[in-house]
Amino acid sequence: MRVLHAATELQPGPRKVCVAIGVFDGVHLGHQQVIRQTLSDARQHEGVPVVITFDRHPNSVVAPDRVPPMLYSLPQKLRAIASLGVAHTLLIHFDRVFSEQTGEHFIRGLARELGQIHSVCVGSEFTFGHKRSGNVALLKQLGAELHFTVHGLAAVSLDGEAVSSTRIRETVRQGDLNAASQMLGREYSIAGNVIHGDQVGRKLGFPTANLDTTGLVLPPNGVYAVHVNVAGREHRGALNLGVRPTLASPEPRRQCEVHLLDFADDIYGTEIEVTFAAKLRDEQKFPSFEALKSQITADVAAARERFA
Numbered sequence: 001m002r003v004l005h006a007a008t009e010l011q012p013g014p015r016k017v018c019v020a021i022g023v024f025d026g027v028h029l030g031h032q033q034v035i036r037q038t039l040s041d042a043r044q045h046e047g048v049p050v051v052i053t054f055d056r057h058p059n060s061v062v063a064p065d066r067v068p069p070m071l072y073s074l075p076q077k078l079r080a081i082a083s084l085g086v087a088h089t090l091l092i093h094f095d096r097v098f099s100e101q102t103g104e105h106f107i108r109g110l111a112r113e114l115g116q117i118h119s120v121c122v123g124s125e126f127t128f129g130h131k132r133s134g135n136v137a138l139l140k141q142l143g144a145e146l147h148f149t150v151h152g153l154a155a156v157s158l159d160g161e162a163v164s165s166t167r168i169r170e171t172v173r174q175g176d177l178n179a180a181s182q183m184l185g186r187e188y189s190i191a192g193n194v195i196h197g198d199q200v201g202r203k204l205g206f207p208t209a210n211l212d213t214t215g216l217v218l219p220p221n222g223v224y225a226v227h228v229n230v231a232g233r234e235h236r237g238a239l240n241l242g243v244r245p246t247l248a249s250p251e252p253r254r255q256c257e258v259h260l261l262d263f264a265d266d267i268y269g270t271e272i273e274v275t276f277a278a279k280l281r282d283e284q285k286f287p288s289f290e291a292l293k294s295q296i297t298a299d300v301a302a303a304r305e306r307f308a
Helices: 029-045 074-082 103-114 136-146 165-174 177-184 289-307
Strands: 002-004 017-021 048-054 088-092 117-123 149-153 189-195 209-211 222-230 233-242 255-260 271-282
Touching: 017 029, 017 103, 029 048, 029 117, 029 149, 048 074, 074 088, 074 189, 103 117, 103 136, 117 136, 136 149, 165 177, 209 271, 222 255, 222 289, 233 271, 233 289, 255 271, 271 289
Parallel strands: 002 088, 017 048, 017 117, 048 088, 117 149
Antiparallel strands: 189 209, 189 271, 209 255, 222 233, 222 271, 233 255
């Protein structure tokens, strides 16, 4: 998939452009419906399909005190979009200047820079532009003038409730990862870069990759059996998520550490993606360092057994 950073990079020539617009956090079933409609339009009318999304959540600029924890990191989101067969994604840098555009100004700019737009596909409740001045009604008004079709698709429902990023975040927080996976349309996972830790795992005989999960929603603390994708290759692992109460840190902070089974490569700075297979136990405080080491040994054995 080609990632564009300006609409003028597309250069579709005489072909019309079909666009899907959204934040698309999680690229869940509802988002997939929007994107697939755009792909279908492009096939039917021999157009060029383009997904338009943003490099951060808009609230990070317009309402910093109300930024939701994200389901996906940006690279993870782009991979999920690409997996749907999308050839072009326009990734807009969302900053203060961009946030001050009206919805109308944004769409007119796209129409001018992309060439002839054939269709615009969004969720029915999607809003955009300064002070949320853009919505499906505005798109239809501009579509009548600029000659493009508008699809405002209703939310996909699962178990009688609308699928949304907000609902998935709540299921993740509650630890219902099966429900999260159903709404995502793929196994729930998190992704981030491996960062340097304090080497406690190595001292215990179980070196870990410490995952940078800044800004991501996370499941409940505990130990999980996981699959880990490193540079396109799948590995098994045991992941600990929590504040490590046994170590009695003066400033405990939530950490995500994964021990990869039968793996010894240096992967600092590498992005890895972790898929949760099963929860092995809740977070616990142990009476001693040795008791903790003994439990980790049991956790790794339990992870191996889970995958056997």
